[in-house]
């Protein structure tokens with residue numbers, strides 16, 4: 001996994017509460033075989049109407065938000081089905097950070113497995129970010145994981161909280177697999193000890 | 203028993219962090235594995251133990267013309283599994299092999315499932331394998347990759363629950379009725395965060411296949427896994443199977459397996475009981491497996507339910523199911539019957555259904571399909587002439603796969619159609635958008651096909667003896 005240290009990028013708003021994983025990536029796309037390539041289906045039913053025409057009102061369809069890498073949204077982001085395709089779609093679209101007042105558990109965990117930084121801020125702080133994003137075309141944020149701080153070019157600075165275990169996880173670009181592999185010797189020793197059983201010869 | 207298996211597989215544990223658990227058997231299917239293999243490839247990793255990894259294709263497989271997958275994306279998923287297995291050296295039971303089938307039917311059939319093993323699969327019904335006294339549970343795609351790469355998982359230790367079936371199982375009550383009855387009584391989340399151990403005389407009396415039916419639906423009660431202590435029934439089932447230990451190895455294995463049984467006086471975090479003597483064949487009426495009742499009963503009145511949440515959920519469910527409170531369950535007409543799945547697609551299930559169907563005719567208003575759980579189940583059924591009994595009665599005899607259990611293949615309900623199904627989930631849209639699913643046993647499903655509505659199979663008029 002790519003380490004996450006610092007990200008400076010355009011901010012895109014999705015101004016809704018309870019954005020669920022079905023909305024993030026509808027079930028007809030679960031048959032795909034890649035982990036990548038889900039970005040084109042992100043928020044599918046909000047981006048396109050039944051005839052396949054772009055819905056211009058939806059934020060991600062507006063030119064000013066093209067190429068953004070920081071997503072801001074409202075409470076309970078990522079609720080619903082546990083599909084890992086949801087963080088895959090968000091990452092593949094180009095987002096590296098999601099900021100919201102709260103996240104659904106499984107989605108929150110899945111983000112870390114995929115190198116996405118989900119940041120919980122207070123309702124007021126998120127509201128402030130929405131206002132600044134709307135007011136300033138080309139609004140950018142810098143998210144600094146080493147210092148746990150968010151800044152903009154207008155002098156805003158917000159500090160955020162994150163579990164230390166998870167922070168290290170992202171900073172070092174570790175993944176669960178990498179962590180488990182640190183115990184490779186113990187795994188090999190276990191396999192040697194249980195060789196007969198694993199080889200089905202008892 | 204859970205403690206023993208858990209302790210026997212922990213490789214590393216640290217306060218406040220999940221334990222690292224060794225996995226003895228990893229089963230793989232086409233839907234949740236492609237991204238896991240892609241992850242390995244991107245990181246230059248190999249499958250650590252291809253010898254402990256077995257794959258099959260089941261979810262997307264058409265049951266009519268299996269080599270002709272018309273949906274190109276389904277076909278691609280199937281082809282991808284083939285290529286991944288080749289590239290990473292994983293044994294694949296593909297559409298050309300007799301052993302292909304629903305992953306949870308295939309594993310036990312091959313003798314891959316042993317007491318005391320840790321078993322995972324990217325599929326929630328992995329709990330099925332707990333019938334052998336194995337610790338078996340479903341995992342997500344990142345975890346599939348994790349197990350492929352490391353043969354381990356990071357897991358927080360779950361709590362334990364004893365589910366005690368009290369009393370002797372009455373005639374005409376199936377394993378499906380035990381588990382549906384349990385979930386109807388305790389709900390779909392009573393076991394969230396727990397691993398269940400099923401005990402009691404009624405459990406001891408079940409065959410291996412019946413035990414699998416019970417353990418299969420542990421997840422519908424919210425449990426991570428469901429176990430049954432191994433005994434002679436287990437050992438007799440395993441003896442001689444392809445991946446079971448052979449000869450003297452088998453005897454040594456049995457000694458080890460016997461030691462797994464739960465010690466007298468073991469303490470569980472929670473104990474629940476179900477009196478089986480008063481059980482009646484079960485039918486679900488709603489859109490969650492816990493919304494079930496007796497065939498002799500009626501569709502419930504939502505306003506008589508104890509909590510506000512249950513009332514709301516029941517109202518919504520009845521609206522979706524288009525049912526009126528107070529309607530006798532035995533007066534609900536059906537359009538479709540599905541006999542199959544990893545819950546009830548094994549040979550004993552098909553025998554039981556065939557026995558009911560023999561000499562009768564499927565109601566003209568009903569489409570009924572029988573989908574064997576695996577190629578071997580299909581072959582065995584044909585050897586016994588069950589296919590003839592079914593087709594003579596007007597059932598369609600299909601090829602092995604998951605089929606209408608989740609309707610990812612072409613077997614799909616049309617909006618508004620009502621189905622008696624031997625599968626495990628009756629969620630909205632599970633068998634097709636707008637489709638209505640009622641969960642029942644294979645016997646009840648076969649009887650419903652013939653009557654065109656649900657009927658109490660205990661009063662069934664058996665026409666001719668099925669020779670098995």
Ligand code: SF4
Pocket residue numbers: 260261304305306325327543544545603604607608625626
């Ligand atoms: S039969 Fe149904 S529940 Fe079983 S593995 Fe297939 S889709 Fe899942």
